[in-house]
């Protein structure tokens with residue numbers, strides 16, 4: 001039987017030419033194969049590993065080598081401190097998207113918001129984080145993909161938060177108005193999809209492809225949200241930092257006010273929001 005340390009060295013060496021973080025990935029996959037946390041794993045490096053666990057680990061390394069991301073292999077991803085189940089039907093939630101959650105919480109608190117719609121909810125990451133942080137918010141989450149809605153619903157149940165889930169093409173099957181509409185929509189320009197890392201290309205195209213300039217869905221949300229926000233309600237979205245000038249302009253053209261961006265931990269503008277006030281005639 002090999003030790004944890006030996007298996008970590010072997011895993012790192014196998015992955016080193018193919019992935020950016022061979023150390024981290026090998027340790028996450030071995031921890032999963034052993035059913036322990038990464039911290040527990042690293043505290044027990046001299047312990048022996050059963051042959052059964054070694055086989056599980058080796059299979060996981062092969063999947064990682066073939067371009068599958070760690071989250072799909074282990075079946076979960078941590079987001080906002082919550083472990084969320086993921087599978088190939090949903091985008092793996094990204095740490096950058098926590099910027100959108102932070103921005104939404106700040107706007108919700110400042111405006112005493114009561115209701116929130118998460119459009120393009122995927123695994124439910126944003127909706128679930130919001131409801132977890134602000135239990136008084138009435139949160140609705142929706143996605144065009146039934147499989148994604150199933151994953152999101154299961155995640156919310158696992159974390160004991162109540163979110164209403166709706167399968168809908170943007171606003172089509174959603175009723176009523178909201179104090180906040182938040183979305184991390186697909187925003188990658190079609191022409192860039194082929195050049196993405198193999199593991200990203202294994203994620204659902206529906207979750208990535210934002211049309212020719214990446215802004216197809218964002219444009220629709222900006223226009224349609226105007227009739228779905230309560231008076232003085234806020235729209236918040238994630239986009240690529242390079243898209244922020246164009247998104248700012250779209251929000252301006254559509255008469256949103258107090259438009260501002262929010263930076264992620266690396267200092268890039270990652271989220272953008274504005275307030276919509278109806279014109280009272």
Ligand SMILES: C[S@@+](CC[C@H](N)C(=O)[O-])C[C@H]1O[C@@H](n2cnc3c(N)ncnc32)[C@H](O)[C@@H]1O
Pocket residue numbers: 090091092093094097119120121122123124125126142143144145148168169170183184185186187206207208217
């Ligand atoms: C970038 S992923 C974001 C998932 C999740 N909000 C997150 O941050 O991890 C975009 C999601 O939008 C969904 N989507 C794409 N087009 C849509 C549409 N027309 N209406 C609703 N959802 C859509 C996809 O199925 C995918 O789950």
